[in-house]
Amino acid sequence: MFPDDLGVITCRCVLEQDKPILFASHAGGDWQMYCHDSNHDFGNESALAEEMRVVHIAHLVARDSTLNQIADLPIDMGAERAEVGGNWTRFKDQDDPV
Numbered sequence: 001m002f003p004d005d006l007g008v009i010t011c012r013c014v015l016e017q018d019k020p021i022l023f024a025s026h027a028g029g030d031w032q033m034y035c036h037d038s039n040h041d042f043g044n045e046s047a048l049a050e051e052m053r054v055v056h057i058a059h060l061v062a063r064d065s066t067l068n069q070i071a072d073l074p075i076d077m078g079a080e081r082a083e084v085g086g087n088w089t090r091f092k093d094q095d096d097p098v
Contacts, residue, residue: 002071006057008033011040014060015053021060024070024088025078028095033060033067036080 009032013019019035026032034040041047061067070079070088078093 002057
């Protein structure tokens with residue numbers, strides 16, 4: 001289970017368009033959960049400011065309890081799946097050096 005006070009970065013398409021979370025990252029210790037990382041331009045800071053939101057994990061888990069399957073994801077790891085209820089594939093996911 002996720003900590004009760006956990007904030008997660010997510011995209012507006014998950015929050016406003018009810019798209020499923022298919023990609024999660026714990027890179028650098030921050031939790032991020034998106035419809036998929038390939039749907040967003042992470043090199044465009046103004047687009048990210050418009051698209052990303054910070055929400056409480058409880059809001060996301062209430063919509064999709066299968067997110068709890070990755071609550072043990074270590075720092076600098078990520079996970080993705082093809083569909084809700086599908087198997088999560090875990091992978092190394094570190095933040096790019098600054």
